[in-house]
Amino acid sequence: MLILNLGLYPFLCNRVWISIDITELSGPRKASGSWGLGLVFFPLAVVVMAVLVVQLDTYETVAYPMHELGEQMYVAARKNAGMVSGLEKIGSGELVGAEDIVYEPKSGLVYTGCHDGWIKRVKLADSVVENWVHTGGRPLGIAIDESGDVFVADAYKGLLKVSINGKLELLTHEAEGIKFGLPDGVVVAKNGMVYFTDATYKYSFREALNDLLEGRPHGRLLSYDTSTKQTKVLARDLYFANGVELSPDQDFVIFCETFMRRCSRYYLQGEKRGSTDVFANNLPGLPDNVRYDGDGHYWMALPWDNSLLWKYTQTYPFMRKIFAFTLKHFHKMPDIMKFGGVIVLDLEGKPIGGYYDDTWRMTSSGVKIGEHLYLGSVTKPYILRLNLSQYPLAFATL
Numbered sequence: 151m152l153i154l155n156l157g158l159y160p161f162l163c164n165r166v167w168i169s170i171d172i173t174e175l176s177g178p179r180k181a182s183g184s185w186g187l188g189l190v191f192f193p194l195a196v197v198v199m200a201v202l203v204v205q206l207d208t209y210e211t212v213a214y215p216m217h218e219l220g221e222q223m224y225v226a227a228r229k230n231a232g233m234v235s236g237l238e239k240i241g242s243g244e245l246v247g248a249e250d251i252v253y254e255p256k257s258g259l260v261y262t263g264c265h266d267g268w269i270k271r272v273k274l275a276d277s278v279v280e281n282w283v284h285t286g287g288r289p290l291g292i293a294i295d296e297s298g299d300v301f302v303a304d305a306y307k308g309l310l311k312v313s314i315n316g317k318l319e320l321l322t323h324e325a326e327g328i329k330f331g332l333p334d335g336v337v338v339a340k341n342g343m344v345y346f347t348d349a350t351y352k353y354s355f356r357e358a359l360n361d362l363l364e365g366r367p368h369g370r371l372l373s374y375d376t377s378t379k380q381t382k383v384l385a386r387d388l389y390f391a392n393g394v395e396l397s398p399d400q401d402f403v404i405f406c407e408t409f410m411r412r413c414s415r416y417y418l419q420g421e422k423r424g425s426t427d428v429f430a431n432n433l434p435g436l437p438d439n440v441r442y443d444g445d446g447h448y449w450m451a452l453p454w455d456n457s458l459l460w461k462y463t464q465t466y467p468f469m470r471k472i473f474a475f476t477l478k479h480f481h482k483m484p485d486i487m488k489f490g491g492v493i494v495l496d497l498e499g500k501p502i503g504g505y506y507d508d509t510w511r512m513t514s515s516g517v518k519i520g521e522h523l524y525l526g527s528v529t530k531p532y533i534l535r536l537n538l539s540q541y542p543l544a545f546a547t548l
């Protein structure tokens with residue numbers, strides 16, 4: 151019996167099993183000569199027809215530049231079932247799809263954008279959740295400047311600013327005549343420059359999987375100058391541009407390309423100004439948000455690991471074409487991930503360790519606040535908190 155797990159529906163998280171019983175197709179075992187041929191040809195004809203149907207679909211998939219991936223990064227995983235019981239759920243039921251997290255130390259508030267369109271504030275002292283401002287869209291990446299103004303990459307609206315007193319303003323929604331398709335990550339510099347990503351100009355948030363399946367780079371790294379109100383493209387042709395973060399000296403901005411499992415640096419100052427190089431390559435999973443902890447480490451969320459099925463999916467465009475077909479007609483595709491988690495990188499992008507678990511799938515951000523790690527997720531209905539003193543980081547042996 152062949153069982154296909156057509157379960158990945160990442161933004162809704164439902165699971166359906168479809169089973170096809172091959173034995174039903176193959177008729178009685180002992181058959182006459184013509185039956186014997188039928189036994190071989192009938193299943194073959196079914197497969198050929200299926201291939202033809204998929205081939206005729208106009209959706210085009212192309213090869214990923216796999217040769218660009220460097221040596222596989224190895225990170226020793228802290229995979230510990232005991233740790234799961236040490237996780238605290240914050241705002242259960244209220245914080246649905248808290249994709250990114252930012253902390254404001256003066257007020258002790260965490261800001262996060264949720265699935266229902268609200269930017270919510272959570273008082274860390276008592277975990278009380280407040281609906282702060284509704285964007286009318288889907289807030290994803292979130293950042294805060296020293297004056298308390300909040301910047302939001304909203305998947306449907308564009309780059310937004312919410313002033314400390316709650317006034318919502320659309321800053322930009324296009325660059326070089328191309329409208330943003332899926333604004334995703336954001337960070338704000340001390341000088342008022344905002345750096346953000348548009349994951350793909352071609353697909354919307356709901357269609358993000360199609361961008362993965364197509365295999366073409368539709369993402370951009372952008373900047374917005376709050377004084378001149380100018381939007382600029384800093385890097386283009388990115389494979390799902392996602393998390394962004396500034397270096398401690400603010401001399402470069404890190405940006406992640408989820409589908410190519412890499413993060414690069416765009417230099418803002420010094421000799422390399424305006425150029426780009428690779429920061430972390432061939433990551434053990436698909437990177438989402440990355441956040442600096444103020445103490446020499448970047449915490450990078452990996453919603454999916456680099457599973458064997460994902461490797462095949464990425465390598466073979468025809469396989470992606472089949473999945474695009476099942477997604478289009480059955481709204482399902484195979485579950486290509488096993489687990490998710492957070493890894494920690496040093497200032498040079500070298501891995502130090504990480505936390506993985508199969509229950510941490512779709513973890514979209516990991517932010518260290520004090521002695522705790524806070525985990526945001528694009529699908530879960532809460533933020534998770536882990537006491538890092540109790541569960542210290544497992545250092546990688548490279």
Ligand SMILES: *[C@@H]1O[C@H](CO)[C@@H](O)[C@H](O)[C@H]1NC(C)=O
Pocket residue numbers: 521537538539540
């Ligand atoms: C975190 O764990 C440490 C070590 O077990 C403990 O001393 C501390 O009280 C814990 N913090 C919280 C807030 O539970």
